[in-house]
Amino acid sequence: MMRFLRKAAVIARRDFLATVFTPAFLMFLLAPLFMLAFATVGGTGARMIADSGDESRTIVVIADAPLAAQLDAEDSRMRALFPEPVAPPPIEIRTPGRDPGAQARALIENESIEIVAVLFGGVDDPHILFAPDGERSANYLGALFENTVEAERAASFGGAIAVPERETIQRSAATISGRQATGFTALFVLFLLTLLLAGQTVSVLAEEKGNKVIEILAAAVPLETVFFGKLFGLFGVALLFVSFWGGIIAFGLSLMPDTGAALAALDPAIGFGPFLALAIVYFGMGYLLLGAVFLAVGAQATSMREIQMLSLPITFFQMAMFGFASAAAAAPGSALATAAELFPFSSPFAMAARGATDPALWPHAAAIAWQILWVSITIAIGARLFRKGVLKSGPSFFRSIGKYLRCGRGSKSA
Amino acid sequence: MQPAPALSANGLVKYFGDKRAVDHVDILVPQGSIYGILGPNGAGKTTTLRMLLGIIDPDEGHRELLGTARPRSVGDRVGYLPEERGLYPGMKAREAIAFMGALRGLDWKTGRERADVMLEAAGLGASAYEKIKKLSKGMAQFVQLLGSIVHRPDLIVLDEPFSGLDPVNQGRLEDIILAERDRGATVLFSTHIMGHAERLCDRLAIIAGGKRRYEGSVDEARATLPMQAHYEPREDGGALAAKLPADAVRDNGGYRFAVPEGGMEALLQQLLDSGHGIAGLSLERPSLHDVFVALVGEETVERMEADSDAEQSA
Known part of the structure; x- marks a missing residue:
């Protein structure tokens, strides 16, 4: 076993160094910059609309019936001023309980409905309590209150108008939409990374086949070792890539003011630390699962042309896994979600998203064990196919399939 | 008592599709000897060597390498120069040699040290830090040969080691083969050039059309005529x-x-x-050429000689 690992390390080391110490790697490493530039330009506008137009948000007024009726009427009048996409969230009226302050606090803390701002305390002692992401809604509530009371004063009694006292509170728990967003983000990032990085393994053998080094490798070490070494060499490249960008993002976040509040809304159910750790583990699993399949498939190709042809179905396969896992993330706890969490090739993505919304840790332990089992199965089968594909003389695997389809006969692996 | 053979094979058979590429080949390589496998291109030499080394498994038959029926388990005691040569073009010469040694279980440091010595001895000392792509084809081939013996293997298998080398380097290669034999290694090589076999081999096998036509010493071969x-x-x-x-x-x-x-x-x-x-x-005494003609037929020998002529002029 030690010998196996030592030799796999020789191959992994070679692949890692040959990939990393090239000018092309710098291009590869910096490629996400282009994406970021476009995403920033396109994203800013979209975000402005999305912020206020989020339909799952609500604002609440805790008031007695008469004031509530007046506020409601004023709300209808003011709301008409806003075009639909930027209208404030809908208002709900609640009857005051014994302690409206605590009531308001409880509303914002509530995880099942996303309430971003609450007005309470009546005409005499108005307060607005709002979540960090509910500042606009708080402004709206303030304006609504002032307009209502001013109209009232003009109509009947004089006296000073009390200005609502504003207070922002940190949510101790994250919101549903925030968590789902975290889940989707994790899912998307994992997908993007595996799409970028696992796909590389398809063509990794082309080099050795082209310059005949495969002869040396095949003679010196079992092809299973070559397979393992190549997979892990590129995994090292992938980890380097991920830690580079992970480091930059973490550094960027630490420089931004006030990130604590924004992050609190996204706080995954199992906590940031475990979530991040799990995301890294799931990235590893996803990479190894898909990478092993692609490496094995790539080894069947006999030319660069065939490899180029292969990259399309491979991208589609990854897209399908992404689609499957995101459908699961959109409906946590559903049968679809369970299916995506169980199916080996979508499991890492689906489970990463699950970590955002479900606080239980044991499903992750089970999923990781399950995925490790599948990583071993995939590597074992992949290595065998790889062995056949690499040393075979005679028509390629794909040519044999073509022949088989045309004539309805012939063997798959001549 | 005779020492156990370094390598033995009985009734090796390999099919590629419907074609029987190797047809019941028997080989016995005594320890410490230089053994040649002769035959025209496409005779099944490479496939036989690959089966002996466990790179591919025979469809029938049995082989034993350095005393074990599982050739891969003694991989670190074997050195192999494949017929299809190739190194990573971006690697430096000494690094390529150390890499090949590392694949056979030699540590990198020793590999690099030996690489320097071996390159110097082969007259390639100046190229130790050159990348493979900067070397001539013959030089790169020599680097690969050194890489396949850097771990001082007990058994050295060279597939067509002379092809692609100019006469000067062919002479150097002969010296290396003899030196390795003197170190105690067993050397097995395939060739379609009779001269090398005649000069170097203690024993040889002649393979044509996937079948073994002859096995024995050069003198015994000649004595058949x-x-x-x-x-x-x-x-x-x-x-x-x-x-x-x-x-x-x-x-x-x-x-x-x-x-x-x-x-x-x-x-x-x-x-x-x-x-x-x-x-x-x-x-x-009849030449090996005459023995060959008698054993495998004029036509096959002519094809072999045409192959080697084409190579020399290439």
């Missing part, structure tokens, strides 16, 4: 041809024929008595 006599008569008369053996052919102002089974004496006596006299007489 009778000695050749070249006779020049003093008086070449009409009746002379009838007195000579039936296989005599005119050659170079005289006649060439196989020495008769009973020896030359009776024939010579007869020639002297009949007055033809003896202007010249030489007895020659």
